[in-house]
Amino acid sequence: GAPRPEAGLLGIRKGLGLYTNLRPVQIFDALAGASTLKPEVIEGVDLMIVRELTGGLYFGKRERFYDEEGAGIDGAKGQRAYDTLEYREYEVERIARQAFEAARKRRGKVTSVDKANVLETSRMWREIVHRIGEQEYPDVQIEDLLVDNTAMQLINRPADFDVVVTENMFGDILSDEAAQITGSLGMLASASLGDSTALYEPSHGSAPDIAGKGIANPLAQILSVEMMLRYSFGMNEAADDIRRAVTEVLDEGWRTGDLKDAATPADKVVGCAGMGDLVVSHL
Template identity: 55%
Template sequence: MTIKIAVLPGDGIGPEIVNEAVKVLGVLNRSFGLNASWQEGTIGGVGYDVDGAPYSEATRKLVHASDAVLLGAVGGPKWEKLDKPLRPEAGLLRIREDLGLFANYRPTKVHSQLLDASTLKPEVIDGVDILVVRELVGGIYFGQPRGIETVDGERRGYNTMVYSESEIRRIGRTAFEAARLRSNRVCSVEKANVLDVSELWRNVIIELHESEYADVELSHMYVDNAAMQLIRNPRQFDVIVTGNLFGDILSDEASMLTGSIGMLPSASLGEKFGMYEPIHGSAPDIAGENKANPLATILSVAMMLRFSLDRNDLAEIVEKAVENTLDAGVRTVDLAFGGEASVSCSAMGDAVCAALEELAS
């Protein structure tokens, strides 16, 4: 049976990095028997330009007819003055909500070849392997009421952070199950000392742990302390589970442990669908210059193979090809340091494909 993948390159560097990931899919088809097909659709600013909406009905039909979604990036200054429902970021929120993608897996693994690329000391980051499990369709990004109003002659903005017990239990269960496949440790991050919604979060996580996951080690940490501890002693973490806003911030902070945000893939998972994308943005300042690092997107393909396509064997091969490419000293500009030469986005993609072909021979 042919696997159907919806490919949504999006804005900025999205088309460049996605093109390299599609090259990898081509090698997997030719040399490893993947038997996948893909069709492109629009999302974000390009979606607005082409279809008049950041998440059009045509794209919605495409993704619902697919087995998995590969996405590049959305956003850019070109669309910042549009009404909020028409902005690129609205398309990203809509597709997550439409597909029920409630759990965002954001792994942060420090590659030994890149220890010197991080601004932190090698002895602090060596061996770091963290999975941030971020709740993706609730919290302050989706809570109501929200808006900007004028009160007594001045503007006032407001948003609502809200989580139901069932939403917390669902993402908590996801994190505990993930931990059982790793080092069996979960750290729940919130702000229960000042936020009522976080107090509920902590209570529900504790109840879930006691009733179903007592075999997993559970700890709790306030988000401000967690932000500090990620820099001070990141190896203490295995799985971090947290809400939408805190997960967005902490996973971007964790990306710098690896030396570049261009190294971090992600998987957004629901009951049926999975969407895979690098965690970095559209980087409009370098769009079209063939400078972007495609490795996060290629590693997102590995996550797609593992979580949506039931091909863990091929996921490990893609990850091995990336490791071999780094071993060979191939670096995009964000990874080059100490006078190292750098290669283009397309050259990095070609190098990973060559490493894949070697593994197939």
């Protein structure tokens, strides 16, 4: 329970009402070799994970205590802990609408991920997603997938997914799995959106072990600026310019340490500032 960066981030999301996380997962052709999956499996991967961000287990009531009365067949005493997974109808409705709106701008397919064979929250989730989809977005295809099967299918057929919508913890896990499809978590941007506020950040979290060394990959943060221009300001041409600049730098063979492989020449490996300068030069 000691203070951790995650606690601050959860507080920011809740305090600013950032209930939607958008995480695009796309393949840069120059980095296809960095993925652990076969080239033919990742070809054409272009999906968007829409994650509910302010509900579920991460924000539910939790407690850990010593059970004096004991439990079980032998009545053994010991520690007990619980975390509460709770969702309200309006929370599911609004994230579902975000997913359907995103799908309308893409390929028109939403995969709703849950654990409806076990969890009551997931059964409610599935019912509400279908109601919103059938009543308000009849032009968008809906697919239901259990979270464990989704984890397998993201590796088996990642190019088949368009928009994936799911609750907080499932989205946390699946989006990091999807990052490995691209070859590096350091390449994934994200947007956290509310009704009047937006926060743009890379997906990779903190890396205190490399702080001050100048070797971090800045591309996820730069691509987060691309998302900011696109989603908050409607500056699509400027956003396209950033995407194009990043693509050109990678196509020329420039890499940060997390992106290099055995075939990367030593003189093509640059640090954080060097990579940033290269992107600026291509802008």
